[in-house]
Amino acid sequence: MAETDLLGMPLAEHERETLRIYEELKTLASRDDLPPCVARNVRQALASMWQATNDLNLQFEQLYDLGV
């Protein structure tokens, strides 16, 4: 897990936690054994967490490979 943001600034505790949840959602979204109610809601949640982590400069990436 990264210790700094994209600008090299150390992560605050809430930033570290936000990034961790985002990464876990990515892992979950990459699974192909999830029922629709989980698969689609995970993608919705991932889209929201993309905003939070992008706003905080924790990542800048695309998620189309995950259908998000």
Next chain:
Amino acid sequence: MAYSPYWNPKNETLPREDLQRLQLLKLQRMAAFAYANSPFHRRSFDAAGFHPEQLKTLDDLRRMPFMTREDWMASIAEHPLFGDLPATAETNGIRYHLTSGTSGRTPIRVLDGTKDWDWISEMWCYGIWGFGVRPEDVVYFAFGYGHFIGFWGAHYACEKIGALVIPGGAQTTEARVRQIVDMGVTTVCSTPTYALRLWQQATEMGIDLATQSKVNKIILSGEPAGSIPAVKHQLEEAWGAKCGDTAGMTELGTIMIFECDHQPGGTHIIEDHYIEEVINPDSGEPVGYGELGERVVTSFGRGFIPVLRYRTKDMVMKVPYSTCSCGRTGDLYDGGIRGRWDDMKLIRGTNVYPRAVEAIVREHDAIDEFQIYIWRRDDLRDEITIKVELKPGREAEWPVVEEALARELAHAHEGLRFLIELMEPNTLPRFELKAKRLQDARPVAQY
């Protein structure tokens, strides 16, 4: 409850040099993504001899070719329905919208994926929160919710903020006025034109919105008039509410600038999500702070259809962030979007911009509605007539208004003579979305 005045305190107050480092990093990644995945951009970059690896500093952005609406339209015509701009499979799309097609051209079709669509509301959150909307607010959307993207993103932004959202939808103006009053609405989202229309309707119904409604904020979008001081003043007086301007475009899906609650007379650029250049529209060279130029936008949001160095034809004047006292480090466009370069009309050798005319007309409180009518006399001489309707009960002011309008318009346009014509009440068209107050009736030359 005490809230931060900023939606994103970290980036909205980021020192300029860090903001620019962030922009460069995002630019490098977005350009590389577009080159790898969008046939349109790969072709365009290759033709210009440009490669994303050449982006070492922000100045290198100028090596990237411009993207134009004409290129985009040609791509759509050649590869229906969406052209070869999309950087991912169309099956990843969850939302489809069109440009409003105000200028009569074929609309542009756009697609968004799940995170793009959420980003669209995120940008509105910067603006809506920045103007003071909070979870306790009741927000009314005077908007028809069609295929034009309009206030869709703002609607979802207000839900995200936690405000109570009332979608106006397809109703009469009278029904909307009643809903605004009855539901205790505190914030109205509307075009400037329609906010005036709502107030006119309320007046006809015997309702004084300034005292009989709870509206204290009006968020404007869709027309340049949102930053015209006279329009704003008129709206703020009529509604007893603060008016904040925003501006966006369907090509981006959302807003890129907003007025904060300090109301500095300009709109902050959301610079952690965009690079906004201002160029001389003829030479393509950058212009400095305080100079009028054309907006060129690069977006870091919607990856589905990357928008890189897009020439908007919007007329703007950038001023430094220090112009505003709110603490944000995003630069501003003084006076918001001041008009469009392609809106300019040439009348007997003089440039006439509809927004400049509107700014003068709206200084006259007795005027209810107006239209700019351009025509040709005897197939030879171009004329410009301002058709005017007065507010009920203000008819006696006509001689003064007529004389003053003619004088002020001529003074602002190198002595060009404007004809002023009084119209009967309710004969000029009214608008809900983008007002079309300019009618050019001159014949098109045939050769």
